[in-house]
Amino acid sequence: MSNQELNPMQQSVVDVLGKPAGWVPLPITVVQAARAQLEMALAPLAEKLTPERPLFISKSSLTTVHGCEAHFVASLDSFEWTILNVRGTVMHKAVELSINWRGPVEPADLVDEALARLEDEESRGPSEFIAQLSPGERAQLRSYAVDLYTKFEESFPPLKASWRPVTESAARVELFDGAIFLSTRVDLTLGAPGSKVIIDLKSGRIYSNHREDLRFYALVESLRSGQAPRRLATYSLESARADVEEVSEGVLQAAVRRVVDGANAIYELTREDRQPKLNPGSQCRWCPLKDSCETGQNFLKRGFEDD
């Protein structure tokens, strides 16, 4: 498809994510400096850890601990699949299939194929959850996923193979001989190492912490490949709006500071039983403690705007 045939939403994605003429990648020394800064700041923590019992840092653990420590502690080991949180995974699988699909295909057919494949996958994904859904629940999930995929198809230009699109791409960085791991799973990446665009797709609105999530992705990609990605984008399928940030030295350094603070907090809360601090915010709406936490209830009563 030529750019003339793109609708305005697709054209705006091309405009904000395309590589500008004359773009120059960040020097490798910037990535080396970020690694050195991270290792120096985490060294005291690493001395207390062993590869037999390492510390795992993910996007979700960092976001939760920086959001509210009490929420983080209450959410430990409490993840379970629901129709609402699995719909994004189904949509990502449908996007993955669409990239290599030959000929025209309807969103509902891609979603059915995605559901069938996820159900068959023998990994720790949502296979079992999908398999035990009642016909009504499966229909509801299908409806949510078709809605998301249709919005994606309307908003994004057709993904060309030459853009190297990858969905649900997992990455892991091992530090201090396996005492600390940083791990990510990115919704969509475009481009080759050294000029990647990292995209987080949101079914709802964009929150201020989404930019922090992407900076963590940028740091992990930089440490893993030795080359910084080019650009970060949170894309709201609901509003067809992207929040975009160029990867800079400052972005990587901000991510390093957030990882160091988060890793220390996670260690203290999970291994040293430190008392968690309360910090109300948008996360109060889905916190497991929201029915008993007075601070969170008062915050929600006041109302807030965080877009």
Ligand code: SF4
């Ligand atoms: S309700 Fe809000 S303030 Fe209370 S623990 Fe949960 S996230 Fe923290």
